[in-house]
Amino acid sequence: MRIGIGILGGGVVGGTLARKLIIEKDAVAAKSGLELSLVRVAARSADKPRQFPSTLLTTDPNEVVDDPNVALVVELMGGLEPARTLILRALDAGKPVVTANKELLAADGPELFRRAEAKGVSILFEAAVGGGIPIIRPLSESLAGERLTRVMGILNGTTNFILGQMERGASYSEALAEAQRLGYAEADPTADVSGGDAAAKAAILAGLAFGVWLGKDAVYREGIESLDPKDLSFARQLGYAVKLLAVAESTEQGVAARVHPAFIPVEHPLAGVRGAYNAIFIEGPAVGRLFFSGPGAGGEPTATAVLGDIIDAARELLAGVPVVPRVRVGAGQRAESSSISTKWYLRLEVADAPGVLAQVASVFGRHEVSIMSVWQEGRGDDATLILITHDAPEANHRAAAADLATLPVVKQVAATIRVQSDRP
């Protein structure tokens, strides 16, 4: 049976998918028994060269959703609106939806899932997290019998590329410019470098792993914009790589997620994730630690993930009953990010006077943060104190850092970066 496909979005992923649907038609049919037929593609502009026949092109996305020959809608526009309205329209018309829109899913996932459920169709989103890495399906199907405790990884390829360049000595702005030149970063890089993109993905993973939909704004977030190459250099000397880390955890206090730069021991698999790759650990008492890595973005890998979802959604259309497990959003407890325990790296610019360390140490002591190691760099006016603490709650660390800034011997709390040192 023939399934008509409509694509919203003619960008890199949309264009690659359109080409794949045309070129790989017979291969997909041989492998899945499905005849997928590309019917319509909505793109912003009608005059760019495209990877599909111009007869399929429209600039009005409603024409795609409403086309009676379109049985399945693929949303690859990104952003909240008009994507949200178009997806709901498709679901209301009984058309399954495949999307890679992490921003929308993080914000309105539960509403979309409820609507799909009510209309008896599926909404699939393997490509929303981890690009070409199959991570959504393992989380929601293969691990359905496990009580997961933590999902942790590198979810944004752009920042990973920039950090790699900075490790090799580039400044933040040089590294960003190089990422833009290679097409890894957009003209406005805010969503990537602020950690917003990774936070949306972390919120989705937390929702799937723990059944609690946090929304992007409940994810504690620090970006890489203000990282100082000095700290990357100290990291290397201390045996760490610096990565933009995303962590979603289920603890006794509840579910919490966070995205921030982190020191990671060089021998840790996450430290070895290069370029624009992504990598994810899934942890639970029964499965131990599962590790997934692969290309986190790019037209080909992402379009392949979308195509896998299209095949599943098409199978469901033909079966006439749900074949893909529905996401179940529960009403679990959220934890405050301030309750999370981590180690911290701190770089303090200090006066090189006797008793400095004693004063610094007493501030940590007062906030019940114990110090794992201290290292002084330089002398006189240029003295720098590097500290790494033991695990303690965020709130204690933050209070200690605030108090340190008020000490007369401390000129500046120049950097605070979390340390994720548990070895796999």
Next chain:
Amino acid sequence: MRIGIGILGGGVVGGTLARKLIIEKDAVAAKSGLELSLVRVAARSADKPRQFPSTLLTTDPNEVVDDPNVALVVELMGGLEPARTLILRALDAGKPVVTANKELLAADGPELFRRAEAKGVSILFEAAVGGGIPIIRPLSESLAGERLTRVMGILNGTTNFILGQMERGASYSEALAEAQRLGYAEADPTADVSGGDAAAKAAILAGLAFGVWLGKDAVYREGIESLDPKDLSFARQLGYAVKLLAVAESTEQGVAARVHPAFIPVEHPLAGVRGAYNAIFIEGPAVGRLFFSGPGAGGEPTATAVLGDIIDAARELLAGVPVVPRVRVGAGQRAESSSISTKWYLRLEVADAPGVLAQVASVFGRHEVSIMSVWQEGRGDDATLILITHDAPEANHRAAAADLATLPVVKQVAATIRVQSDRP
């Protein structure tokens, strides 16, 4: 709706699964909406302590399959018979089957799939390869739209543990004894150390990735029994780890799979896979290289993978139509393992006489194998020549090795080990 589960096999995985089904009943219901009820367990002996009520126990596996309250059969006995007959019986009765039996799947997969298809029920086997690592589902679903080129990895935890011990200086027999003491290796370790277990898994992966069911015996196979600690030591000096590698490839000549010890560069992710862990690369033009790793065996991880399959099979039972994609076995071309190209490491015990290298080199030249590096160790009667070649077909390498053995200056071709040096 309540789904009655019957388990064949009361070993480590069967016992763990039985306990999980009882203890995690409410958690599974909350997550999946399914009420799974353990009805019957067949084990070999009736007098061992068990992780489930003794009232559920039987020593006759037919009682499990035939029990009208058992709607879904889980086969965890292993081996060809009686597992094969019991699975076919269950399928004939319209009962879906979940199995971890790689040996049976490698041998008779297509027959089992055909029977399941004919009866309109599913046979699922996520736990057959990679223990707790979700690998079957990503291969057959998420990557359904990709033309995969290679699947490569470490598929046997027992041998990986033994090789790790040998790297630390243990002899093969010491390492094996330690593996047996820790429960990683069985009293008869043949299936593991001969590469047979890994070959069955490689055959399954090749079938899923390329649609060609090779069967275990078509997988080229060398075990680790005759590895000399000397070669592990040379490997370390040259910057390699030695791993039991499984590779399934789709080339122009056809599909081929092989399992053998291999030199792997220490910076390669597979070189870092420790203890009884498994790891798998999946490669294709669109997705690039995906990497999965996790615990490759053990009761808890394996039972979790089985439970994920049970949930899918139960969903399908309730839906009344196929919800899990069927494995499609095609009639693709098989390639001879002799056509595969690899690099080789060779250790030759030679006479330390002038002109030895020239004679050795001319043998390689005659068989069109070029030498990448040569290294002489020792002098006089103890001279050893270590060579690493460039990529050349197996057939050429084998012929060169055979000719080398006939040279008067070569006392012994003491070791030949393949080198997998392509970096990810």
